[in-house]
Amino acid sequence: MTVATKVGEQSSSSPLAEKLRGNIELYVTPAFFFLLATTVAVVWIYADFDAQTASMLEPSKLIRETRQHINLTFWSTLLVLTIAVPLGIFLTRPRFRRLSGPVLSVANAGQAVPAYGLLVLLLTVRPPGAITAIIGLTVYAMLPVLRNTMVGLDQVDQAVIEAGRGMGLSKRQALFAIELPLAVPVILAGVRTALVINVGTAALAFLIGGGGLGVTINAGLKLQRDTGVFIAGALVALLALLIDFVAASVERGLRPKGL
Amino acid sequence: MTETLIKLDDVTKTYPGTDVPAVANLNLEINRGEILVLVGPSGCGKSTTLRLINRMIEPSSGRIMFDGDDVTHVNADELRRRMGYVIQQIGLFPHRTIAENISTVPKLLGWDKQRTAERVDELLETVGMEPGIYRDRYPKELSGGQAQRVGVARALGADPEVLLMDEPFGAIDPITRDRLQNEFLRLQDELKKTIVFVTHDIDEAIKMGDRIAILREQSVIAQHDTPEAILAGPADKFVEDFLGSGATLKGLNLLRASEVELDDVTTVRAPTSRHEVMQAIEAASSPWILYLDESGAPKRWLDRRSLDEVNSIDQAGKEVRVTVEPEDTLRDALEKMLQSAVGTACVVDPTGAYRGVVRVETLVEIIDRLQREEQARQEAR
Numbered sequence: 001m002t003v004a005t006k007v008g009e010q011s012s013s014s015p016l017a018e019k020l021r022g023n024i025e026l027y028v029t030p031a032f033f034f035l036l037a038t039t040v041a042v043v044w045i046y047a048d049f050d051a052q053t054a055s056m057l058e059p060s061k062l063i064r065e066t067r068q069h070i071n072l073t074f075w076s077t078l079l080v081l082t083i084a085v086p087l088g089i090f091l092t093r094p095r096f097r098r099l100s101g102p103v104l105s106v107a108n109a110g111q112a113v114p115a116y117g118l119l120v121l122l123l124t125v126r127p128p129g130a131i132t133a134i135i136g137l138t139v140y141a142m143l144p145v146l147r148n149t150m151v152g153l154d155q156v157d158q159a160v161i162e163a164g165r166g167m168g169l170s171k172r173q174a175l176f177a178i179e180l181p182l183a184v185p186v187i188l189a190g191v192r193t194a195l196v197i198n199v200g201t202a203a204l205a206f207l208i209g210g211g212g213l214g215v216t217i218n219a220g221l222k223l224q225r226d227t228g229v230f231i232a233g234a235l236v237a238l239l240a241l242l243i244d245f246v247a248a249s250v251e252r253g254l255r256p257k258g259l
Numbered sequence: 260m261t262e263t264l265i266k267l268d269d270v271t272k273t274y275p276g277t278d279v280p281a282v283a284n285l286n287l288e289i290n291r292g293e294i295l296v297l298v299g300p301s302g303c304g305k306s307t308t309l310r311l312i313n314r315m316i317e318p319s320s321g322r323i324m325f326d327g328d329d330v331t332h333v334n335a336d337e338l339r340r341r342m343g344y345v346i347q348q349i350g351l352f353p354h355r356t357i358a359e360n361i362s363t364v365p366k367l368l369g370w371d372k373q374r375t376a377e378r379v380d381e382l383l384e385t386v387g388m389e390p391g392i393y394r395d396r397y398p399k400e401l402s403g404g405q406a407q408r409v410g411v412a413r414a415l416g417a418d419p420e421v422l423l424m425d426e427p428f429g430a431i432d433p434i435t436r437d438r439l440q441n442e443f444l445r446l447q448d449e450l451k452k453t454i455v456f457v458t459h460d461i462d463e464a465i466k467m468g469d470r471i472a473i474l475r476e477q478s479v480i481a482q483h484d485t486p487e488a489i490l491a492g493p494a495d496k497f498v499e500d501f502l503g504s505g506a507t508l509k510g511l512n513l514l515r516a517s518e519v520e521l522d523d524v525t526t527v528r529a530p531t532s533r534h535e536v537m538q539a540i541e542a543a544s545s546p547w548i549l550y551l552d553e554s555g556a557p558k559r560w561l562d563r564r565s566l567d568e569v570n571s572i573d574q575a576g577k578e579v580r581v582t583v584e585p586e587d588t589l590r591d592a593l594e595k596m597l598q599s600a601v602g603t604a605c606v607v608d609p610t611g612a613y614r615g616v617v618r619v620e621t622l623v624e625i626i627d628r629l630q631r632e633e634q635a636r637q638e639a640r
Contacts, residue, residue, distance in 0.1 A: 163350025166315055166423075167364050167413070168340035181354050256354035258397030 025248060033241045040234045047227045056219050056228040066235060068211035072130065072202040073195065073243065076137035080145050080194050083138070085187065088149025089175070100150065107143040115140055115201045119208050133210025137201055141194035148190025152183030181256045188254060192247040199240040213239075263324075264453045265289040265421065270311055270321030272304075280319070281307045282478040290470075291420075294447065294454040298464040299474035299481075300501070305457045308478045309423050312455060313342045326420070340364055343414030343452075347426040349406050351398035357383070357409055358394045364416040382412040387442060404435040411443070415450075422454045429458070434581065440466060441586035445609065461502060465490070465512035466588050473498050487513055491636060508590060510629045511622075516592050516606050517585035519625070521615025524603070527561075529553050529572075536561060536572060547601045550576070555612035557582060557605040582607045583617065589625065592617050 049057065091100040113121070119136040126132040156179050164174045206214035213232045220228030267287040273280040282304045289295050297305040310316040312323065314335040323331050330338050351360050358379045365375045380390040386408040398406060407427065414422055428436040444467070447454065458464055464471050465486040472483040475497055482494040490509055493499040502509060525543035527536050528551045539548055540563055550559040550572060557579045565576035577600035583592045584607060596604040596619060606614045 157348075157350065157353075159346060159348035159350035160352060161350075162315075163344065163346055163348075163410075164352070164363070166313060166339060166344035166346065167416075168336045168338075168367055169363075170336045173367075178352060258354050258356070258399060 029241055029245045029248070033238060033245070036234055036238055036241070040231060040238070043227065043230060049227065050225075052223055053225045053228050056216055056223070056225060057231055062213075062216065062232070062235065065211060065213045065215055065232075066239070068130070068205075069199070069202050069213045069236070069239060072133055072137060072205050072210060072212055073198045073239075076134045076141060076198050076202075077191070077195050079134065079138040080141050080198075081191060084142050084145035084190075085149050088146050088187075089153065089180075092150050092153040104147065104150075107146050110139045111143045115204055116207070119204055123208055128209035130205070130210045132208055133202070133205035133212075136208070137198050137205070140201055141197045144193040144197070145187070145190040148186050148193075149183065152186030152190075153179055155186065156182045182259070185251070185255050185259065188247075188251040192244065192251060195243050195247050196240055199236065199243055203236050262291045263288045264291040264326055265312060265455070266322075266324040267308075267311065268322040268324060270318045270323065272307060272311060272316060273319045280477055282311065282318075285311075285321070285478050285480070287472065287480070287483075289453060289455060291453050292451045293469040294456055294467055296456045296458060296464040296468035296471045297474060298458055298461060298468075298471055298501075299478075301459055303474045303476055304478035305459075305474050306425055308474070309425055309455055309457045312421075313339045313344060313423055315339075340367055340417065341419050341421070343416070343419045343422040345410050345414045345422065345424040345427045347429040349410040351401075351406055351409060351413070353398050356395050356397055357401075360398065360409060361413045361416055363413060364419075368417055370417070378416070378418075382415055385415070385446065386412045388412075403431050404439060407431060407439060408442075411446075415452075420453055422452050424454060424456045426458055427456070428463070429460075437587065437591055438584070441584045443467075444586045462509070462512055462590065465509060466591075473501060508626075510633075511590035511593060511626070512588045514589045514625065515585065516583045516587045516589065516617065519589065519617060519621060521606055522618050522621065524549050524616050526551055526557075526613060528555065529558075531572070533566060533572065536566060540566075547576075547603075549579075549605065549613065549616075551613055554610075556607065557613050560601050577601065579605055582611070584609065585614075589617075589622060593622055596622070 044057075047053075087103070090096055091103055110118070115136075118140055119133065122132050122136050126135065160182070161174055161178055164178050165171075169177060202210070202212050203214040203217060205212045206218055213236050216232035217229055217236075220226070220230075220232060265287075266289070267285050270282060270285045270287075271280050272282040285308060287308070297308055299305050307316055311318050314323070314330075317335075318331065321331075322329055325338070325341075352363075355363075358376070361379045361382055362370075362375045365378055370378070379394065383390040383393055388405065388408055393401075393405075393409075398409070401409065410427070414424075428439050431439065440463070456464075456467055458467070468486055470483065470485055471489055473481045473489065475481045481501075482489055482498045489498065490502065490513065493502055524545055525539055525548040527539050527548060530553070531550075536548075536550070540561065547560045547562050549557050550561050552558045559572070559576045559578055561572070561576040566572070569575050579599075581595045581598055581604075583595055583604045587595075592604050592606075596602060596617070599605075602619050604617045606617060608614050
């Protein structure tokens with residue numbers, strides 16, 4: 001076996017298209033972010049604030065609401081992750097696969113109910129507050145992570161698992177060394193979707209006393225202060241863009257090399 | 260010398276929900292150091308049989324003996340680490356580098372870093388891939404042939420005594436497959452592993468096998484013998500049909516290029532001049548002469564007219580597209596001859612350097628002889 005194989009024998013993937021696509025994702029979101037941020041700054045500086053608007057947009061209040069908003073998003077997504085990923089793994093094991101249909105329909109139903117309705121319905125069983133809001137958001141964002149975990153694990157090439165098992169990897173080793181790493185890109189895409197859903201839905205948390213930027217948006221609408229509505233709404237959008245960008249970067253960093 | 264390493268003892272596999280067993284009461288002995296080929300029509304249970312050996316499929320009844328021990332009920336994961344496993348789809352881990360792929364089993368066995376790294380480089384060299392170039396690459400950067408080489412290297416990772424190969428060259432183009440088969444046979448000459456090799460291709464079986472087990476439905480052994488014996492005396496109608504027509508042609512699978520007397524042709528070796536080439540052609544006994552490059556590898560067939568048409572020798576005449584390696588069977592050589600422009604196949608050594616040629620006339624003689632032998636056998640029956 002002395003015939004050295006030529007380097008030219010290798011298959012050449014065309015990385016250019018991939019790179020372009022990746023780069024667009026990296027540039028477009030920040031571009032939107034800065035455009036919107038500039039608009040907010042301009043409005044903030046040049047708009048005439050009456051007493052109502054000024055108290056509505058009082059900086060320390062906005063900061064508090066933004067922090068609440070981030071907390072709602074963070075904790076609900078964390079809960080989604082700790083429930084949906086293990087559940088997804090569990091449901092793709094051959095022994096429990098027949099449960100996947102029923103569980104998916106429940107998760108589907110959770111998302112089919114309008115967010116507004118879901119949050120208000122929760123009030124029938126729980127007192128109002130941030131924790132109830134987090135529970136609502138968790139139920140609402142469960143489906144994308146659960147489904148992506150299952151799809152991500154299912155799309156792993158059976159031959160790769162077979163080869164691993166055939167070399168003596170135990171079921172557990174095959175799961176952690178092969179299946180999960182190869183499913184990571186798909187799972188993370190689901191997490192990113194869940195994050196963005198949660199940022200948006202958290203704007204409704206004020207309905208059940210969960211706080212967040214929805215409070216200011218609601219006040220602005222009730223009192224017909226368009227500037228207030230715009231600024232608070234734009235802050236939610238900025239938060240969503242920022243979180244999406246961070247999530248995309250994490251996704252990029254955690255994607256296994258060689259895929 | 261012929262000592263049994265693996266023994267299947269009355270093994271039956273019936274899948275749940277079916278009455279008909281996929282493998283029924285199979286008894287099979289595999290000798291240490293041999294290549295045993297399991298061959299049969301699709302659906303005959305040959306892959307199932309292979310997977311019963313490392314218990315990827317658990318037998319419903321019967322015993323599996325490995326190196327004198329009953330391994331029917333030992334920890335299957337640990338058993339598999341003692342047997343290399345190569346499948347048709349290869350199944351390299353796409354998120355791991357070539358080196359990480361090859362070190363899978365050493366890592367499972369807890370080898371230290373130094374030893375594992377040395378083993379990886381050694382194996383890459385064994386399968387003809389430069390460690391410095393390929394060690395840190397990912398599987399997607401490899402061609403099909405290279406991926407299969409890495410697959411074999413990975414299976415050899417912790418130097419297992421046994422290799423189980425399930426149609427390992429099935430998904431590879433014919434030319435690369437031929438080269439991989441040859442490389443593998445050379446490798447096996449050094450390694451002397453015990454190999455169970457599954458294929459549906461009788462030609463591959465005859466080429467690769469020290470012994471062949473021809474299987475029919477439910478993995479019932481129709482005949483289990485050396486390729487020579489099977490070709491000379493098919494046990495029954497089933498084997499005869501499976502061998503197909505042209506038993507003589509199949510016989511060409513038994514002879515290797517290294518076993519026939521090679522002819523010589525006039526050669527010129529680069530660097531050379533037009534004038535020298537012309538002189539060589541004038542002096543040659545045959546119309547075509549062979550032009551070799553600096554390393555001695557055959558490059559082009561040249562005749563008197565070819566130099567008139569073009570200026571450069573490198574573009575004159577007819578290109579030598581395929582060459583025959585010593586491990587190639589005469590059937591491979593025949594196929595390559597048919598692709599050759601001049602009806603003559605160039606035989607090269609493993610480094611690619613010219614060794615001689617096989618002419619059509621030589622093959623015709625051999626085929627004549629085989630046919631006479633075949634007739635004599637049939638009359639004797």
